[in-house]
Amino acid sequence: MSDGEEIGARFRRFQERLADGSVGAGGPERPLERGVGTPGLDVPGRDWSPKTQRREPGGGGEGGRRGGGRGRGEREGITVPPVEFSSYYGRPILKAPVWKHDIPAYLFTGGLAAGTSLIAAGADLTGRPALRRAARVTSLAALGASTYFLINDLGRPERFHHMLRVAKLTSPMSVGTWILAMLGPAAGVAAVSEVGPLLPSRGLLGFARRIAPPTGRVAGLAAAALAPALATYTGVLLADTAVPSWHDAYPELPFVFAGSALLSSTGAAMITAPTAETGPVRRLALAGAAIELTASHRIETRLGLTGEPYREGRGGRLLRLSRSLVLAGAAGALLGGRSRLLSVLSGAALVGSAVATRFGVYHAGVDSAKDPKYTVVPQRARLEQAESDTDR
Amino acid sequence: MVSADSLFGPIDPAPDAGYVDAPPRMGFFTDTSVCIGCKACEVACKEWNLVPDHGLDLLGMSYDNTGALTANSWRHVAFIEQPRPLGRQTPALAGTPTGPSGSAHMAEIASTTPGVPDTDPGLPPAPHPEPAGRMAAGPEFLGMPGTDLPGRQGGGERTDLRWLMSSDVCKHCTHAACLDVCPTGSLFRTEFGTVVVQEDICNGCGYCIPACPYGVIDQRKGDGRAWKCTLCYDRIGEGMTPACAQACPTESIQYGVLDELRERAQQRVERLHADGVPEARLYGHDPNDGVGGDGAFFLLLDEPEVYGLPPDPIVTTRDLPDMWRRAGVAALTMAAAVAVAFVGRS
Numbered sequence: 001m002s003d004g005e006e007i008g009a010r011f012r013r014f015q016e017r018l019a020d021g022s023v024g025a026g027g028p029e030r031p032l033e034r035g036v037g038t039p040g041l042d043v044p045g046r047d048w049s050p051k052t053q054r055r056e057p058g059g060g061g062e063g064g065r066r067g068g069g070r071g072r073g074e075r076e077g078i079t080v081p082p083v084e085f086s087s088y089y090g091r092p093i094l095k096a097p098v099w100k101h102d103i104p105a106y107l108f109t110g111g112l113a114a115g116t117s118l119i120a121a122g123a124d125l126t127g128r129p130a131l132r133r134a135a136r137v138t139s140l141a142a143l144g145a146s147t148y149f150l151i152n153d154l155g156r157p158e159r160f161h162h163m164l165r166v167a168k169l170t171s172p173m174s175v176g177t178w179i180l181a182m183l184g185p186a187a188g189v190a191a192v193s194e195v196g197p198l199l200p201s202r203g204l205l206g207f208a209r210r211i212a213p214p215t216g217r218v219a220g221l222a223a224a225a226l227a228p229a230l231a232t233y234t235g236v237l238l239a240d241t242a243v244p245s246w247h248d249a250y251p252e253l254p255f256v257f258a259g260s261a262l263l264s265s266t267g268a269a270m271i272t273a274p275t276a277e278t279g280p281v282r283r284l285a286l287a288g289a290a291i292e293l294t295a296s297h298r299i300e301t302r303l304g305l306t307g308e309p310y311r312e313g314r315g316g317r318l319l320r321l322s323r324s325l326v327l328a329g330a331a332g333a334l335l336g337g338r339s340r341l342l343s344v345l346s347g348a349a350l351v352g353s354a355v356a357t358r359f360g361v362y363h364a365g366v367d368s369a370k371d372p373k374y375t376v377v378p379q380r381a382r383l384e385q386a387e388s389d390t391d392r
Numbered sequence: 393m394v395s396a397d398s399l400f401g402p403i404d405p406a407p408d409a410g411y412v413d414a415p416p417r418m419g420f421f422t423d424t425s426v427c428i429g430c431k432a433c434e435v436a437c438k439e440w441n442l443v444p445d446h447g448l449d450l451l452g453m454s455y456d457n458t459g460a461l462t463a464n465s466w467r468h469v470a471f472i473e474q475p476r477p478l479g480r481q482t483p484a485l486a487g488t489p490t491g492p493s494g495s496a497h498m499a500e501i502a503s504t505t506p507g508v509p510d511t512d513p514g515l516p517p518a519p520h521p522e523p524a525g526r527m528a529a530g531p532e533f534l535g536m537p538g539t540d541l542p543g544r545q546g547g548g549e550r551t552d553l554r555w556l557m558s559s560d561v562c563k564h565c566t567h568a569a570c571l572d573v574c575p576t577g578s579l580f581r582t583e584f585g586t587v588v589v590q591e592d593i594c595n596g597c598g599y600c601i602p603a604c605p606y607g608v609i610d611q612r613k614g615d616g617r618a619w620k621c622t623l624c625y626d627r628i629g630e631g632m633t634p635a636c637a638q639a640c641p642t643e644s645i646q647y648g649v650l651d652e653l654r655e656r657a658q659q660r661v662e663r664l665h666a667d668g669v670p671e672a673r674l675y676g677h678d679p680n681d682g683v684g685g686d687g688a689f690f691l692l693l694d695e696p697e698v699y700g701l702p703p704d705p706i707v708t709t710r711d712l713p714d715m716w717r718r719a720g721v722a723a724l725t726m727a728a729a730v731a732v733a734f735v736g737r738s
Binding site: 005007008009010011013014015017018084085086087088089090091092093094095096097098099118119122123125126153154155156157159160162163165166168169170171172173174177228229231232233235236239240241242243247250251254255257258261262280281283284287288291365369370371372373375376379380382383 | 399448449450451452453456459460470472497498499500501502503504505506512513515516517518519520521522523524525526527569572573574575576577578593594595596597598599601602603604605606607608609610611615616617618695697698699700701702703704705708709711712714715716718719720721722723724725726727729730731732733734736
């Protein structure tokens with residue numbers, strides 16, 4: 001046995017807790033507030049039939065379930081959740097993601113790589129060489145980190161190349177793999193082209209020096225063309241699961257991640273590039289803040305019960321921290337543009353906010369999968385709604 | 393190629409996956425009303441499929457010492473003790489002066505017994521004990537459940553008891569989220585319409601695990617790959633019955649052509665209703681449900697969540713076209729924001 005525990009130790013602990021009369025293994029001991037007595041079983045005239053029947057096949061309910069308008073109604077219907085529900089020994093129904101911290105870390109580095117690729121292209125086309133260089137190098141570093149995180153998270157890292165066996169639109173992870181596989185080399189070439197000016201001007205290396213800027217521009221533009229997809233597919237990656245708080249947030253998650261990618265990349269650019277060239281970057285930071293704050297506010301308010309993990313617990317704490325950092329960083333970007341120190345500080349706040357957002361959204365989802373409440377209560381409400389619809 | 397129709401609604405999965413002249417879809421009908429909780433299915437499955445053992449200990453969850461479907465338990469027999477009679481069964485215990493058959497309290501204590509930590513996430517503890525108590529009392533039960541072992545407290549009469557047992561298994565969904573999200577093609581649809589993991593392909597990315605609306609597929613620790621029921625793909629290809637159904641002594645687990653099983657299940661539930669068991673209901677049989685119907689479906693005697701099943705699962709990929717559309721709009725918004733920021737006043 002892998003846990004190496006003495007046989008029966010688990011059951012002895014169960015018996016001790018039973019004798020103790022309290023509930024909960026690790027947490028504060030809470031005495032049960034239940035009276036001793038014979039359960040009142042024979043409820044006269046009690047209806048034993050199933051509480052809710054499935055919708056009739058082909059009825060109006062089925063078509064309605066697919067429609068967007070009805071979907072919204074369903075969610076609003078559960079904003080006042082019933083607290084009573086049952087679950088098999090209270091255990092979770094879903095299996096929570098087994099991903100390690102590599103995945104939220106990748107969400108951050110992937111967004112950073114995408115945003116800096118876009119900034120590099122913008123800087124290249126508008127003649128801001130220092131910003132271009134900084135963004136290209138950041139993008140390549142972030143892509144390297146992303147690749148490491150993604151492979152390190154696998155249960156069988158040596159089989160990472162099995163991802164390249166197939167290309168599946170139904171698997172956001174497959175789509176993401178191919179986006180990375182195309183964007184990585186392009187961003188790599190763009191970053192490497194920055195060594196061009198350091199090469200000697202004669203011979204073969206001289207030729208490389210001459211073709212470096214145009215090659216870098218083509219590669220950089222190719223990377224920028226793919227970058228928005230890299231920044232937003234991760235929203236689909238999380239939403240395309242049974243995890244209640246992720247799936248229910250699918251309309252907003254790509255926007256949260258697009259905004260967060262802009263915040264992290266503009267923050268990185270404000271740290272690494274001279275203030276003379278970061279005017280557009282500071283404007284972009286404000287746009288990123290607006291997109292991110294609007295989308296995450298919608299998640300927290302629109303979702304009802306499954307929005308709870310975004311407001312409470314680990315997820316809620318991280319997202320509140322993120323919001324404070326966004327506001328601080330955006331204020332710094334707006335007001336302290338010409339100061340190098342303020343630029344670095346507000347850039348760091350923006351990068352920090354993006355990290356907090358990614359980990360916050362991640363933990364909110366994991367927590368929603370670990371509590372059967374978020375699985376059972378909305379589904380019950382949906383069944384009851386469907387039943388009352390067919391009754392009408 | 394995938395069309396939107398392949399993501400939701402009633403279809404025949406094997407032809408949809410591209411099989412020409414596929415054999416009829418095969419499946420399981422698990423009639424929990426005749427399950428006796430012998431766990432022969434669990435043992436036969438482990439024996440045939442060489443699934444690792446999961447240790448020897450007691451969880452305190454009635455006779456359930458498996459706890460959940462995991463990478464190392466592809467059949468899981470659930471046990472639920474409830475203080476109520478089953479159908480018109482002669483009350484065996486009611487009136488016996490040995491105290492109440494208190495089980496809600498025990499269920500709440502048992503809800504946090506740790507599972508064996510050899511799979512991930514395996515059997516996690518309950519975040520709150522109350523749903524366990526309501527499971528033992530039944531979701532509609534409003535009386536006050538007992539708080540002690542039967543017989544420990546004097547006085548009062550022992551209540552009646554019904555003991556629900558149900559052998560859970562992978563549902564082999566018509567629209568299988570695990571299969572659709574698998575980025576390596578390790579999970580595939582067989583010609584029998586079942587869903588199987590190719591263990592020589594799986595690289596342990598873990599995406600299938602949160603995708604499953606039933607919480608079935610799980611990761612084996614140390615091994616890193618995802619494992620679940622194969623509906624004995626190696627046996628059914630040879631015309632044999634899956635190990636669990638073969639071992640089941642009461643035919644609670646029935647294997648066969650899915651259409652025939654659905655007919656048989658309908659007759660069985662009607663018979664039970666006529667025999668005074670109105671709480672009997674089918675689960676996962678309806679091709680119009682949120683996953684297009686299950687290849688392995690059930691006859692239950694209480695609400696699905698009491699057995700640890702989601703009451704109304706919907707495959708996450710139903711919304712996938714809409715998700716990609718939203719991501720596309722978000723991507724364009726992002727690109728436009730960058731363009732405006734750089735083109736604007738400098």
